Amino acid sequence: MTIYIETDRLILRDWNEDDLLPFQRMNANTQVRRYFPDLLSYRKSEVDMRLMNDIIHKHQLGLFAVELKETNEWLGFIGLNYLPKESKYQFKELPFYEIGWRLIPEVWGNGLATEGAEAVLAYAQEQGITEVYALTAEGNASSRKVMEKIGMSHYDDFEYPNLGKYHPLKRHVRYYKDLTSS
Numbered sequence: 608m609t610i611y612i613e614t615d616r617l618i619l620r621d622w623n624e625d626d627l628l629p630f631q632r633m634n635a636n637t638q639v640r641r642y643f644p645d646l647l648s649y650r651k652s653e654v655d656m657r658l659m660n661d662i663i664h665k666h667q668l669g670l671f672a673v674e675l676k677e678t679n680e681w682l683g684f685i686g687l688n689y690l691p692k693e694s695k696y697q698f699k700e701l702p703f704y705e706i707g708w709r710l711i712p713e714v715w716g717n718g719l720a721t722e723g724a725e726a727v728l729a730y731a732q733e734q735g736i737t738e739v740y741a742l743t744a745e746g747n748a749s750s751r752k753v754m755e756k757i758g759m760s761h762y763d764d765f766e767y768p769n770l771g772k773y774h775p776l777k778r779h780v781r782y783y784k785d786l787t788s789s
């Protein structure tokens with residue numbers, strides 16, 4: 608294991624094979640994907656999981672698997688995603704790190720995303736990262752709440768690329784946090 612971050616209730620770590628099926632199920636759940644344009648196939652989730660783990664092993668940073676400390680149940684992921692200069696987004700600030708989270712619905716509303724995200728911010732600071740952004744659909748109130756609870760500020764609004772002009776998820780928001788001042 609190359610990453611092991613503990614909080615009061617969570618362990619953030621790199622991924623293992625036992626995470627695959629719950630990850631696939633989570634990404635095929637319509638409630639979880641409500642603010643995304645699509646559900647993910649089991650094949651796509653498998654590719655994504657391996658990619659996330661490769662990135663963590665290479666950079667010691669990434670989207671970390673999250674488990675409940677008390678039971679070792681896999682709950683989802685929280686971490687940092689590096690958005691390179693050449694990406695589908697047009698932001699002038701690229702490249703930058705985005706902080707992100709996705710948890711199984713059974714555990715929502717208990718402050719776990721906030722708890723894990725705070726640990727990720729502290730870890731990012733230790734790694735010398737000076738700023739992070741977060742992106743989500745305008746209507747994703749719980750994700751925006753997490754951003755606000757970890758001290759991020761609404762930065763701007765943007766249109767999600769490659770979605771039709773009238774798609775209900777077209778409008779997105781971006782949040783920002785400077786990590787040098789806290």
Ligand SMILES: CC(C)(COP(=O)(O)OP(=O)(O)OC[C@H]1O[C@@H](n2cnc3c(N)ncnc32)[C@H](O)[C@@H]1OP(=O)(O)O)[C@@H](O)C(=O)NCCC(=O)NCCS
Pocket residue numbers: 638639640642707708709710711714715716717718719720721722742743744747748749750752753
């Ligand atoms: C976003 C997500 C990770 C939040 O996880 P969580 O563990 O429930 O988050 P927390 O409990 O730390 O905080 C959620 C906050 O949103 C609030 N909230 C939940 N639903 C809400 C709603 N419909 N409107 C307003 N606030 C809402 C909660 O009350 C809580 O705030 P509080 O602590 O002040 O009460 C989880 O909902 C999720 O995985 N969603 C699906 C994937 C997703 O959308 N990821 C983000 C994509 S950018």
